[in-house]
Amino acid sequence: MPHQSTILIIGGGPVGLFLALRLAQSNISVTLLEAHSSIPADTKAMTHMPAVFPEFKKAGVYNDLEKAAKGLTNGKIWFRRGSDKSIIAAPPAVASTPGPMTVPQQRFCEILAKHLGRVPNAKVLMGHKAKNVNLEKDSERVQVTAETASGATVEFVASWVIGADGGKSITRRLAGIDMQGETLPRQLVSTDVRYPFESYGWTGGNFLADRENFGLIGPITENGLWRVSFGVPADYTNADIEKVLPRKFDAMFPGPRPLNYKVERCAPFGAHQLCAEKMRKGRVLLVGDAAHRKLNLFFQLC
Numbered sequence: 001m002p003h004q005s006t007i008l009i010i011g012g013g014p015v016g017l018f019l020a021l022r023l024a025q026s027n028i029s030v031t032l033l034e035a036h037s038s039i040p041a042d043t044k045a046m047t048h049m050p051a052v053f054p055e056f057k058k059a060g061v062y063n064d065l066e067k068a069a070k071g072l073t074n075g076k077i078w079f080r081r082g083s084d085k086s087i088i089a090a091p092p093a094v095a096s097t098p099g100p101m102t103v104p105q106q107r108f109c110e111i112l113a114k115h116l117g118r119v120p121n122a123k124v125l126m127g128h129k130a131k132n133v134n135l136e137k138d139s140e141r142v143q144v145t146a147e148t149a150s151g152a153t154v155e156f157v158a159s160w161v162i163g164a165d166g167g168k169s170i171t172r173r174l175a176g177i178d179m180q181g182e183t184l185p186r187q188l189v190s191t192d193v194r195y196p197f198e199s200y201g202w203t204g205g206n207f208l209a210d211r212e213n214f215g216l217i218g219p220i221t222e223n224g225l226w227r228v229s230f231g232v233p234a235d236y237t238n239a240d241i242e243k244v245l246p247r248k249f250d251a252m253f254p255g256p257r258p259l260n261y262k263v264e265r266c267a268p269f270g271a272h273q274l275c276a277e278k279m280r281k282g283r284v285l286l287v288g289d290a291a292h293r294k295l296n297l298f299f300q301l302c
């Protein structure tokens with residue numbers, strides 16, 4: 001017999017987990033399917049803007065996030081100015097108050113999953129990849145087929161299905177919903193780097209505002225690992241990125257030259273300004289990156 005719930009969420013990234021938590025806290029039974037067997041480590045999000053803090057408080061996760069961000073927060077906006085392009089901090093009027101909170105995506109998801117584990121109405125199934133979403137017309141229920149990490153097929157039935165399965169959403173594709181908008185002629189390279197930014201007065205999530213060498217720089221651990229993101233043209237290959245990286249870091253990093261750093265992870269991401277033509281088809285809804293992909297904040301900094 002298929003597993004039943006009022007709401008089935010496909011995708012256990014930050015959006016799916018947060019939504020599942022809020023629904024379960026509202027006494028709505030929710031099942032969440034996540035393709036990965038454990039929360040993945042990646043080079044994606046780390047900065048949370050103050051506008052979302054009230055939502056974190058409503059969900060009861062703010063204190064844990066604040067604790068996780070301790071020592072990582074209080075970033076600044078920096079400019080490269082003058083003929084020598086020195087890196088200088090923005091005056092307080094430009095800097096945002098209160099500042100953004102830095103909690104890397106993996107840690108953020110772990111905290112949400114911990115809270116979700118305490119709510120009775122929520123079931124989180126890791127290692128369950130949704131393969132098919134059956135949107136039968138006029139039906140009061142939606143059927144979803146998932147494949148487990150061991151290759152078994154599992155059937156689910158829910159009154160509503162929510163696609164929180166990211167930019168390449170299978171839910172969106174199976175629902176036949178198109179994305180509208182544009183993909184920018186740039187890509188964002190996100191790296192995890194060991195470098196002593198803190199020795200030069202850098203803490204928290206820092207925006208470097210500069211036409212060419214813009215980026216986001218922030219600590220992701222308390223032992224010297226920093227995430228440094230910057231832009232390159234869309235047609236750059238991995239080999240091109242490897243070649244340009246020292247020049248980028250030379251323009252972006254404070255401190256004496258030659259720079260002494262160690263890159264631990266590096267991944268390029270497309271820069272999109274895309275939105276689903278609709279967020280709902282029958283009993284299937286889209287949220288998060290499945291519904292809108294927008295990574296142009298960095299590109300607006302220049």
Ligand SMILES: Cc1cc2nc3c(=O)[nH]c(=O)nc-3n(C[C@H](O)[C@H](O)[C@H](O)COP(=O)(O)OP(=O)(O)OC[C@H]3O[C@@H](n4cnc5c(N)ncnc54)[C@H](O)[C@@H]3O)c2cc1C
Nearest residue numbers: 011013014015035044045046047129130165166190288289
């Ligand atoms: C380099 C980079 C830096 C960023 N920095 C920031 C930042 O500092 N602050 C910020 O707010 N945002 C940032 N973002 C954007 C942010 O990462 C995304 O908006 C966010 O991850 C969207 O969350 P999501 O849950 O919608 O999707 P995702 O994070 O993509 O999660 C989707 C989940 O669905 C799962 N999934 C996919 N298909 C299936 C399937 N068929 N069945 C089951 N599960 C499935 C995936 O495994 C994944 O866990 C950044 C993005 C990038 C690329």
